Amino acid sequence: MKFYPEKYKIPDKPDKPFLDAEEIETFLNEAVSTEKEVVRIIARSLDKNRLTLPEVAVLINTTDPELVELIKQGAKELKKKVYGNRIVLFAPLYVGNLCANNCKYCGFKSSNSEAIRKTLTNKELIDNVTALEQNGQKRLILVYGEHKTYSPEFIAENVKTVYGVKTGNGEIRRVNINAAPLDIEGFRTVKESGIGTYQVFQETYHPEAYTWYHPSGKKADYNYRLTSLDRAQEAGLDDVGIGVLFGLYDWRFEVMGLVRHTNHLEACYNVGPHTISFPRLTDAADFKVDPQYRVNDDDFTKIIAILRLAVPYTGMILTAREPKHIRNEVLQYGCSQIDAGTKLEIGAYSEKNKKVTQNLNKEQFLINDERSLAEVIDELLDTDFLPSFCTACYRKGRTGEHFMEFSVPGFIKRFCTPNAILTLSEYIMDYSGQETASKGWKMIEKNIRELTDPKLEAEVRLRIEKIKAGQRDLYF
Ligand code: SAM
Ligand code: SF4
Numbered sequence: 001m002k003f004y005p006e007k008y009k010i011p012d013k014p015d016k017p018f019l020d021a022e023e024i025e026t027f028l029n030e031a032v033s034t035e036k037e038v039v040r041i042i043a044r045s046l047d048k049n050r051l052t053l054p055e056v057a058v059l060i061n062t063t064d065p066e067l068v069e070l071i072k073q074g075a076k077e078l079k080k081k082v083y084g085n086r087i088v089l090f091a092p093l094y095v096g097n098l099c100a101n102n103c104k105y106c107g108f109k110s111s112n113s114e115a116i117r118k119t120l121t122n123k124e125l126i127d128n129v130t131a132l133e134q135n136g137q138k139r140l141i142l143v144y145g146e147h148k149t150y151s152p153e154f155i156a157e158n159v160k161t162v163y164g165v166k167t168g169n170g171e172i173r174r175v176n177i178n179a180a181p182l183d184i185e186g187f188r189t190v191k192e193s194g195i196g197t198y199q200v201f202q203e204t205y206h207p208e209a210y211t212w213y214h215p216s217g218k219k220a221d222y223n224y225r226l227t228s229l230d231r232a233q234e235a236g237l238d239d240v241g242i243g244v245l246f247g248l249y250d251w252r253f254e255v256m257g258l259v260r261h262t263n264h265l266e267a268c269y270n271v272g273p274h275t276i277s278f279p280r281l282t283d284a285a286d287f288k289v290d291p292q293y294r295v296n297d298d299d300f301t302k303i304i305a306i307l308r309l310a311v312p313y314t315g316m317i318l319t320a321r322e323p324k325h326i327r328n329e330v331l332q333y334g335c336s337q338i339d340a341g342t343k344l345e346i347g348a349y350s351e352k353n354k355k356v357t358q359n360l361n362k363e364q365f366l367i368n369d370e371r372s373l374a375e376v377i378d379e380l381l382d383t384d385f386l387p388s389f390c391t392a393c394y395r396k397g398r399t400g401e402h403f404m405e406f407s408v409p410g411f412i413k414r415f416c417t418p419n420a421i422l423t424l425s426e427y428i429m430d431y432s433g434q435e436t437a438s439k440g441w442k443m444i445e446k447n448i449r450e451l452t453d454p455k456l457e458a459e460v461r462l463r464i465e466k467i468k469a470g471q472r473d474l475y476f
Contacts, residue, residue, distance in 0.1 A: 003050070003263075003266040003267065003270060003272070005263075005266070005267045006052055006053075006263060006267075008020065008023060008053070008260070008263075009022075009023045010023075012263075012264050012267035012268050013268065014230055014233070014234065014268045014269070015227050015230040015231065015234065016227065016230075017223045017226055017227060018226070018260065018261075018264040019205055019207075019226065019257060019260050019261070019264075021205075021206060021207055021208075021253075024053070024205075024253060024256045024257065024260065025253070027053050027054050027057040027256065028057050028060065028061070028252055028253070028256065030054075030057070031054060031057030031058045031060070031061045032058070032061070033058050033059075033061045033062040033063070033064070033067065035064075035067060037058050038058065038059065038062055038067045038070055038071065039070065041055045041058055041059060041309070042070060042071065042074035042309060045074065045078060045309040045310070045312050046074065046077060046078055046081065048082075048312055048313075048406065049312070050262065050263070050266070050272070050310065050311055050312065050313070051259070051309060051310045051311075052263075053256060053259055053260060053263075055310075056255065056256060056259050056306065056310045057256065059071055059306045059309065059310070060252045060255055060256070060306060061252075068302055071302065071305050071306060071309065072301070072302070072305045072333060074305070074309055075304070075305035075306075075308040075309055075333040075334050076332050076333060076334075078308055078309060078312055078334060079308060079332065079333060079334035082312065082405070082406055082412075083334065083336055083405065083412065084386075084412050084416070084417060085384060085385050085386050085447075086336070086385070086386045086387075086388045086390075086412075086416055086417065086420045087331060087335075087336065087337070087338060087380055087385045087386070087387055087388065088139070088315075088336060088337040088338075088388045088389070088390065089137075089139070089337075089338060089339070089340050089373065089376070089377070089387055089388070089389060090137070090139035090140060090141060090176070090337060090338075090339055090340075091132055091137045091139075091140055091141075091339055091340065091341055091342060091349075091373070092140070092141050092143050092178075092319075092339055092342055092344070093128060093129070093132065093140050093141070093142050093143065093162075093349070094143045094144075094344055094345075094346045094364070095119065095120050095125065095142050095143065095144050095150075095158060095346070096118065096119030096120065096144055096145060096147070096149065096150060096346065097115065097117055097118060097119075097145045097346060097364065098117055098119060098145050098147035098149055098150070099145030099146050099147055099217075100145075100146055100147050100148070100217045100218065101145075101146050101214065101216070101217030101218065101219040101220075102214070102215055102216045102217055103203070103213060103214055103219060104212075104213045104214075104215070104287075104288040104289060105203075105213065105245065105247075105248065105281055105284060105287065105288070105289045105365075106284055106364060106365070107284035107285035107286065107287075107363060107364050107365060108145045108364050109286065110217065111286070112285055112286040114285060114286070115285060118346045118347065119149060119150075119346075120346060120347060122161060124347050124350070125158060125161055125162070126161065126165050127347075127350035128347060128349040128350045129161075129162050129165040129172060130165055130167045130170075130350070131349040131350045132172070132341075132349050133165065133166075133167040133168075133170030133171060133172065134167055134168075134170060134431075135341055135372070135373050135374070135431065136170070136373055136374075136389075136427050136430065136431035136432075137170075137172070137341070137373065137389075138171070138172060138173045138174070138389035138391060138423065139172070139173065139174045139175075139176070139196075139389060139391060140162060140172050140174075140175050140176070141175075141176040141177065141178055141197075141199070141339075142155070142158060142159070142162070142175060142176070142177050142178070142179070143178045143179070143364075144177075144178070144179040144180070145180075146179070146180035146217065146218060146219060150179060150180070151186075152182055152185070152186035152187070152189035152190050153189060155177060155179060155190050155193070156189050156190050156192065156193035157193075159175045159177075159190070159193040159194060159195055160193055160194075162175050163175065163194065168430070169426070169429075169430045169472050170430070171473075173389075173391035173395065173473075174196045174391040174394055174395075175194070175195055175196060176195060176196045176197040176198070176199065176241075177190060177195050177197070177198045177199065178199040178200075178201075178241075179198075180200075180218070180219070181200050181224065181225055181228030181231070182228070182231065182232075183231060184231045184234045184235045185235070186235075187231055187232045187234075187235035187237050188235040188236065188237075190237070191235060191236060191237040195237075195239075196239060196391075196394050197239045197240065197241045197274050197275060198229075198232055198237055198239070198240055198241070199240070199241035199242075199243060199275070199277065200225065200228045200229055200232075200240075200241075200242070200243075201242065201243030201244060201245060201277060201279070202225060202226060202242065202243070202244060202257065202261065203244065203245045203248060204244065204245065204248040204249045204254060204257075205226075205244065205249075205253065205254055205256075205257025205258070205260070205261070206249045206250075206253055206254075206257070207222050209248060209249040210222045213248055213289075226261075229242065229261075229265065229273075230265075230268065230269075233265070233268070233269040233271070238269065238271050238399065239274045239394075239399065240265070240273055240274060241273060241274055241275040241276070241277060241317070242258060242261050242262070242273045242275075242276055242277070243258075243276065243277030243278065243279065243317075244257065244258055244277075244278060244279075245279050245280075245281060246278055246279065246280045246281065246295045246300070246303070247280055247281030247289065247293055247294050247295055248281065248289070248293060249293050250293060251293070251295050251299060251303055255303055255306060255307065255310070258276060258307065258310075258311075259310050259311065261273070262276075262310075262311050262314070271403075272311065272313060272314060272403075273311075273314055274314065274315055275314060275315040275316065275317050275337070276307060276311060276314050276315070276316055276317070277316075277317045277319070278303060278304065278307065278316075278317075278318075279319055279321050280295055280300060280321055280322065281294065281365075282321050282365045282366045282367070282368065283365065283366045284364060284365040284366070297326060300326065300330075301326070301329055301330055301333065304316070304318075304330045304333050304334070304335065305333045305334075308333050308334030312406065313403055313405075313406040315336045315337055316334055316335045316336055316337070317335065317336075317337045317338070318330060318331070318335040318337070318338050319338070319339050319342070319367075320338075320339050320340075320342040320367040320368065320369040320370070321365070321366075321367055321368060321369075322368055322369060323368040323369055324368075324369050324371065324379075327369060328379075328383065331383075331385065338376070340371065340372070340373040340375075340376035340377070341371070341372045341373035341374075341376070342367055342369070342370075344363040344364055344365070344367060345363050374431070374432065374433065374436065377427070377432070377436060377440075378435075378436050378439070381436065381439040381440060381443050382439070384443075386417070386420050386421070386424065386443060386447055387420070387424055387427070388416075388419065388420030388423055388424065389423035389424075389426070389427065390416065390419035390420055390423050390475070391475075392415065392419045392475035392476060393415070395475075396475075413451055413452070413453070413456075414453075414456065414476070415476050417447055417450075417451065418451070418456065418459075418460050418476050419475050419476055420447070421444050421447055421448065421460055421464070422460070422463055422464070422467065422474055422475060422476075423475075424440055424443070424444060425440075425444060425464050425467045425468075426467055426472055426473075427440070428440045428441065429467060429468060444464070448460055448461065
């Protein structure tokens with residue numbers, strides 16, 4: 001995919017800060033939302049263009065309910081047209097909450113003496129991965145506090161351990177990471193262990209707000225964090241995830257920050273972010289955040305629709321911080337990945353018979369969706385989504401698969417849908433109850449019929465028979 005660089009006040013140079021807060025404010029102050037402009041901008045996105053900052057500012061400044069509805073409809077259409085009905089499922093696995101930083105919003109902050117600190121031992125890591133595999137998970141994101149214990153070598157060892165755990169037909173096929181920013185050498189070490197995406201959220205793109213929320217520790221350095229994914233790129237790790245913690249500063253500024261970060265990566269490395277995350281603040285222990293920037297549900301759904309249109313090629317991740325009704329609504333606006341069966345307490349996945357009640361001294365923050373993986377799958381099927389555990393592109397070396405999904409005609413029908421069907425078939429055979437199985441096979445049949453290529457259809461049917469006969473991990 002070719003990107004067309006735009007000129008902003010601070011020129012884009014690899015590994016150099018790029019965001020000018022005043023420039024972003026100016027775009028926001030100058031953007032005027034008219035029906036004609038909104039319609040033009042939505043059409044440009046549907047035509048598969050990443051939007052410019054001034055265009056995004058127009059969508060942000062749109063408050064007329066009818067035009068906001070147009071934006072949401074545009075996002076729905078883009079999602080349908082480009083991505084179809086697949087939703088990829090994953091689980092977060094918190095490995096350790098030691099932390100040397102003092103982020104005001106996070107329960108893991110070093111000054112929180114009530115926090116019960118824990119790092120999974122190798123055996124505990126294996127037990128937790130085993131439990132996740134027994135539920136049917138295939139994709140994990142490992143999460144860490146920022147601490148010298150969690151060195152690149154430590155993380156790389158964890159990744160190798162996770163890939164080595166096999167439980168019956170269960171295995172983890174993709175491990176992503178959410179941990180502190182590393183230096184180039186560190187990113188190289190972690191990449192070599194075979195990770196998928198490395199996520200670093202800027203939390204807030206506003207420099208002054210950032211400084212206020214991060215008073216001490218390594219994370220206090222705004223620019224070091226801002227350029228962290230440049231260092232990942234320099235290390236050859238081109239699969240990176242960006243994010244904002246909504247609720248720390250004005251959401252309008254943050255959406256612009258995410259798009260500025262996106263076009264910086266495009267301009268310097270010819271690759272945008274693999275995923276964008278948009279967690280909303282939830283309650284945490286020793287929580288010191290003024291509620292003035294809290295994002296309400298209406299603005300939150302609008303933000304997601306705007307981001308979908310602004311960066312039409314990227315994966316969008318929605319987490320269990322959000323309650324079920326919000327998750328169900330915004331899935332339609334283009335979220336492509338959700339976590340399910342999430343437990344944030346360290347080690348809790350392997351405590352099977354214990355009903356884990358959320359406890360702020362043991363968890364980073366509270367979640368609002370405690371459904372099991374089985375329940376989430378059931379509900380996705382009920383609402384006509386196709387649950388997927390696909391990891392094929394990454395393992396076939398088709399890096400930049402989200403760009404291919406987006407820009408190669410027929411890619412989704414040729415690869416993504418068949419792989420979603422095959423991974424759902426595996427799930428049904430190995431983990432689901434009867435009712436889910438019957439809904440699942442119906443959904444599979446419906447999607448096979450929509451493939452519209454008799455040869456491919458026959459091949460998919462053949463592979464399903466092989467899965468029924470006991471073969472696993474068949475993918476296109
Ligand atoms: N410690 C590393 C860091 O700060 O980058 C790694 C990940 S941290 C455990 C994961 C993310 O959780 C943070 O980047 C932040 O966006 C989010 N988070 C922290 N406190 C939160 C809260 N109270 N509510 C929701 N999300 C929160
Ligand atoms: Fe530590 Fe990350 Fe929490 Fe900040 S957000 S206190 S760095 S775990």
